Amino acid sequence: MFTLPKNLSWRLSQTQWHCFLLGLLACFWISACNGQTLFAPSASNQSVSQECQVVQHQLGETCVPFEPQRIVATDEIALEILLALDVKPVASGEPNLVSSRSRHLADKVAGVESLGKEEQLNLEKMVELKPDLILGFSVYSEYYPIFSQIAPTVSLNYTHTGWKEELRQVANILNKSEKAEQLLADYQVRITAFQAAMGNRLTQTEVSVARFYTGSQISEFRTRSSFPGSVLDDMGLARPESQNQSVKPDQTYIDVSLERLDLLDGDVMFAAVDPGAEASLKNFQKSPLWQTLKAVKNNRVYVVDSGYWIFGNILAANAILDDLFRYLIEESP
The missing domain is CATH 3.40.50.1980 (Nitrogenase molybdenum iron protein domain)
Known part of the structure; x- marks a missing residue:
């Protein structure tokens, strides 16, 4: 298998990396000259x-x-x-x-x-x-x-x-x-329908997006400069004030330790869990501070798939919107 070694560019010096590239490109050229064209x-x-x-x-x-x-x-x-x-x-x-x-x-x-x-x-x-x-x-x-x-x-x-x-x-x-324009127009139609269904709750519901990693003692919340943040902004949903403070422009996330779980709080929390990271989420849930969160006390923490909540494009944005319809409207207390 002809693969580039993982993180090779970090392990090699600049000179070594350039030599590697030149050697690899030479292989392409030599193979072509020998009639064994890659x-x-x-x-x-x-x-x-x-x-x-x-x-x-x-x-x-x-x-x-x-x-x-x-x-x-x-x-x-x-x-x-x-x-x-x-x-x-x-x-x-x-x-x-x-x-x-x-x-x-x-x-x-x-x-x-x-x-x-x-x-x-x-x-x-x-x-x-x-x-x-x-x-x-x-x-x-x-x-x-x-x-x-x-x-x-x-x-x-x-x-x-x-x-x-x-x-x-x-x-x-x-x-x-x-x-592309049709996809974006259809997305806007769904946004309008969501906003109408939310009514007055739209601007009164503070939504937090947390991410949990495999084997990590640190969580994070996604800011307005992140992909999910942009989708929530499209919806017109509010974010917790604590998450709007001390965030630099273009900063997409803020690390959150067990001692600062208050930063994850909102009226609603979407917990985006990576595959295999269920144990990490459970570790946070064991903390006494977790039980003090408003979203936890109101039973409004929703576990969602990080595969489309953290990065993506129009299909992921629509998948997030599916979750918003489900948890904030269809299953809303």
């Missing part, structure tokens, strides 16, 4: 390359085919956007921090090959799939020259609250802008 454009691919659109991105500019047919998504954000646009990639990377693809994508990823963890993609499999476009968010700059030897590569900038614009960016590259 990836060589066919005549048809060369023709397509002359009829492409130039896309500016954070690592440069790339000539992208007008109608790519075999897209590789390097990460789950790119995967989610492609699926939302009714474009099924041939393969994708999986999240680094959880065991597998998020469950809200489960019914959409059949037939999409896994390339392993986002930070350690299986390059051998990627080459075998012969992609005509590699698309990802914040592709490691060290990987970019390697990916570009395989197929045109586009690295878009990921921001937690800029997910709507990121959806539009990908849609524009793939000539799917009309589909």
Whole structure:
């Protein structure tokens, strides 16, 4: 298996890393010269390359085919956007921090090959799939020259609250802008319905989003600068005042120790639990301070899937909205 070693760029000096990249690129070139091509454009691919659109991105500019047919998504954000646009990639990377693809994508990823963890993609499999476009968010700059030897590569900038614009960016590259705008319009219709159902409770309900990790004694709350924070802002839901204080711009989360559980409190708490982190949540629940929280005393702590509550795009935003309808309206005390 031809993979990049995990965290290799952190373990090697800059000089060693550059030597590694040069050696790897040399392998691509030598293989091509020997007729054992890892990836060589066919005549048809060369023709397509002359009829492409130039896309500016954070690592440069790339000539992208007008109608790519075999897209590789390097990460789950790119995967989610492609699926939302009714474009099924041939393969994708999986999240680094959880065991597998998020469950809200489960019914959409059949037939999409896994390339392993986002930070350690299986390059051998990627080459075998012969992609005509590699698309990802914040592709490691060290990987970019390697990916570009395989197929045109586009690295878009990921921001937690800029997910709507990121959806539009990908849609524009793939000539799917009309589909993207329809997705966002449908999302807005659901927001309006949610706000109408909440009525006066909308601005009077303070919502906290906490995350629990596997094997960690620290939790965190997600700020308004985070992905779930942006979704809650779309809804018009209030956040606890304690969470609005001492938060720097663009700070997406604040660590919370057992001694500062008060920072997690709100009228409602959504506890986003990573796979296998149930023991971590239980450890917090054993604390006497946990029992003093307003959301706990009112039985309004709801355990949700961190796979779509912490990072995501339009599909994850709608999955969060599903939870908001369920817990704040349908099952509201």
